[in-house]
Amino acid sequence: MRTFWRLLGFLRPYRVGVVASLVLAALATVATVLIPALTGTAVNAIEDGDRDALVAAALLIVAAGVARLVLTVLRRLVAGRVSLGVELDLRDAVYGHLQSLELAFFDRQQTGQLMSRATVDLQSVRFFLGYGLVFMMQALLTIVMAAGAMVILQPGLAAIALIPVPFVVWVAYRYGVKARPAAQEVQQRLAELTAEAEENISGVRVVKAFSREGRQLARFRRATERVFAQAMRSTRIQAGYSPFIGFLPQLGLAAILFFGGRRVIEGDLSLGDFTAFYTWLLMLLGPMRMLGMALGMAQRATASGARLFEVLDTEPRIASPADPAPLPDGRGRVELRGVTVRYDGAAEPALRDVSLDVAPGTTVALVGPTGSGKTTLVQLIGRLYDPVEGAVLLDGADVRTLALEDLRRVVATVDDSPFLFSATIAENIAYARPDASREEIEDAARRAQAHEFIARLPDGYDTMVGERGLTLSGGQRQRLAIARALVADPRVLILDDATSSVDASTEALIKAALAEAMEGRTTFVIAHRLSTIALADEIVVLEGGRIVARGTHDELLEVDGLYREIAEKGLPDQVFLTRNPPEREAAGL
Numbered sequence: 001m002r003t004f005w006r007l008l009g010f011l012r013p014y015r016v017g018v019v020a021s022l023v024l025a026a027l028a029t030v031a032t033v034l035i036p037a038l039t040g041t042a043v044n045a046i047e048d049g050d051r052d053a054l055v056a057a058a059l060l061i062v063a064a065g066v067a068r069l070v071l072t073v074l075r076r077l078v079a080g081r082v083s084l085g086v087e088l089d090l091r092d093a094v095y096g097h098l099q100s101l102e103l104a105f106f107d108r109q110q111t112g113q114l115m116s117r118a119t120v121d122l123q124s125v126r127f128f129l130g131y132g133l134v135f136m137m138q139a140l141l142t143i144v145m146a147a148g149a150m151v152i153l154q155p156g157l158a159a160i161a162l163i164p165v166p167f168v169v170w171v172a173y174r175y176g177v178k179a180r181p182a183a184q185e186v187q188q189r190l191a192e193l194t195a196e197a198e199e200n201i202s203g204v205r206v207v208k209a210f211s212r213e214g215r216q217l218a219r220f221r222r223a224t225e226r227v228f229a230q231a232m233r234s235t236r237i238q239a240g241y242s243p244f245i246g247f248l249p250q251l252g253l254a255a256i257l258f259f260g261g262r263r264v265i266e267g268d269l270s271l272g273d274f275t276a277f278y279t280w281l282l283m284l285l286g287p288m289r290m291l292g293m294a295l296g297m298a299q300r301a302t303a304s305g306a307r308l309f310e311v312l313d314t315e316p317r318i319a320s321p322a323d324p325a326p327l328p329d330g331r332g333r334v335e336l337r338g339v340t341v342r343y344d345g346a347a348e349p350a351l352r353d354v355s356l357d358v359a360p361g362t363t364v365a366l367v368g369p370t371g372s373g374k375t376t377l378v379q380l381i382g383r384l385y386d387p388v389e390g391a392v393l394l395d396g397a398d399v400r401t402l403a404l405e406d407l408r409r410v411v412a413t414v415d416d417s418p419f420l421f422s423a424t425i426a427e428n429i430a431y432a433r434p435d436a437s438r439e440e441i442e443d444a445a446r447r448a449q450a451h452e453f454i455a456r457l458p459d460g461y462d463t464m465v466g467e468r469g470l471t472l473s474g475g476q477r478q479r480l481a482i483a484r485a486l487v488a489d490p491r492v493l494i495l496d497d498a499t500s501s502v503d504a505s506t507e508a509l510i511k512a513a514l515a516e517a518m519e520g521r522t523t524f525v526i527a528h529r530l531s532t533i534a535l536a537d538e539i540v541v542l543e544g545g546r547i548v549a550r551g552t553h554d555e556l557l558e559v560d561g562l563y564r565e566i567a568e569k570g571l572p573d574q575v576f577l578t579r580n581p582p583e584r585e586a587a588g589l
C-alpha cells in the first residue's frame, strides 16, 4: 500500500492533467448514464403515441452521444499526456539513479535483466497511472450512478439485477492479474526464440563446418516448445476467465427480463422504465469489466513499482562526500596505505594489506599471475571500488574526501577491451572532454600513433565507429583508447593489459604510443610482455593479493625467482598461467 501511495506521488507534477481527465471522465459518465433514461422516455413516448416527445428524446440521445464522444476524445488526449509524462519521469529517475550507482552494484546485478525489467515495470506503472486510475474512477462512477438510478427507480428489481456485479468485477480482476503476466511471458519466450534463430543463422559457418545442424535444430525445437507451452498456459487462462465475464451479467439480464417483465405485464412498471432499467444494466457490463481490469492493473503496477523503488532506494555506496575537499595540487603521487579489498561475496580478499608509494611521474609495472589483484589495485586509484581497510591517497589527499568528478578527471584508464561508443572517432577520442578542439584531438591521436590510420578512413575523424559503425582491429581500438586517455591529460594513467590483444606488427606502434603517453605523468602499466614491462622505472610483483617483490628489472632478476623465470623464458603469459596463487597451491589445487 505504501508503494501504491508512492507511485501516486509521480502524478504530482501532472495534477492539472489528472484532475482534468477525471472531470472529463465524470462528465462523459453523466452523458452515458443519461442515455438509458432518455431511451426509456422514448419508449414511453412510443407507447403513448407522443410524436413530439419521441423526437425530443431521440435528439437528446444524439446530443448525449456527441457530448460523450467529444469528452472521451479530450480525456484520452489529456490522459495520454499524463501517462507519457509519467513514463518519461520514471525512466529518467531509474536510469539516472542507475548511473549514480557504483561498479560493485553492477557486479551483483545482471545488467541486461535489470534493464529489461525496468522497461516492463515502467510500462505497467505508467499505464496504470496514466490510464488505469482514470478507468477505475470512471468505471466506479458509472456503476454508482447507474446503480443509483436503478435503485431509485425500482429498489427490489435493482437488488436482483446487481447481484452479479461484484462477481464480475472479481473475475475480471483475477483475469487481469493472471492473464497479462502470462501474455508477457509468451513475449519473453518469443524473444528467446528469436535470439536462438539469430544465433543459428549468424553462426551458420561454424554449424556447417562441424556439421552440427542436428544439435542446433534440437535446441531450436526446445525453444519453440517453450513458446508453445507458455502460449498454451496463457490460452488456458483466457479460456477459463473471459467467458465467465460475459456469462455472469447475462444471469442478471435474464433476471431482469423475468422479474421486470412480469411487473410490466401486471401493469406495475411502464415499458419505458423497464427499457431504461434493462439498458442501464447492459451499460454496466463494460464498466464492471473495466473496474476489474483496472484493479488488476493497480495490483501489477504496485508490484512493478516495488521493483522500481528497490532500484531507486539503493543508496550509491561510492559517491562524492557531502563536502568534498578541493583537489590538491600535485603531479600524481599515489600512495596505498595498508589496503585490503574484498569483493562482495568473495571468500578471500583480492588484496591484503598492500602498501605502495609511487612518486609523481614514475612508471610502475605490475606483474603477477592472473587473479593476483593487479586490476583490483589500479581500480582503487579512481575509486571504482573502495577498500575495506586502509586508504588510497592521491597527491596527499584520501580519495574518499574528493569529489568523484575531480578525482576521475585526473585518473585515466586504458584497459584490454576498450569500449567505443556508437559515435564518430573524434567524439570517441574526446569522450572525457567533449569541449576538446579538433587540434587537440588530432594531437592526441598523433601521439597515440592513431592519426595515420584515422586519416586513411573514408570520413577520417568523422567516421562512425562502435556498434553501428566501422569495425576496428584490436590494435586500432587500443590506440584510440590511448588517444582518449591523452585528451583527458590525466595525472595518473593506468594501462591495464592495454597491449594484450595486439599482434607483433602493431606492438612497436603501441609501444611508441605508450612511451609518449607515459611522458610526464604517473603511470601504472599491467602487461605480460617483457618489452612493455621494460618501459617501467620500477616493477611490482603481486601474488595472491600481496606484493611479493619490487625493484628495477635488474634488481628483480637478482632477487625474485618468479621474475627471473619470466625474464628467462621470455613467455610470461604462459608462466603466469601455470603459476598458482599460494593459497591455491597450499590447498593442493
Ligand code: ADP
Binding pocket: 107, 343, 344, 346, 350, 368, 369, 370, 371, 372, 373, 374, 375, 376, 377
Ligand atoms: P588480475 O588483474 O591480477 O588478474 P584481479 O584484480 O582482476 O586480478 O582479481 C583479483 C581477485 O579478485 C581474483 O580472485 C578475482 O576473481 C577477484 N575479482 C576481481 N574482480 C571481481 C569482481 N568484480 N567481483 C568479485 N571478485 C572479483
Ligand code: MG
Binding pocket: 374, 375, 376, 496, 497
Ligand atoms: Mg586484470
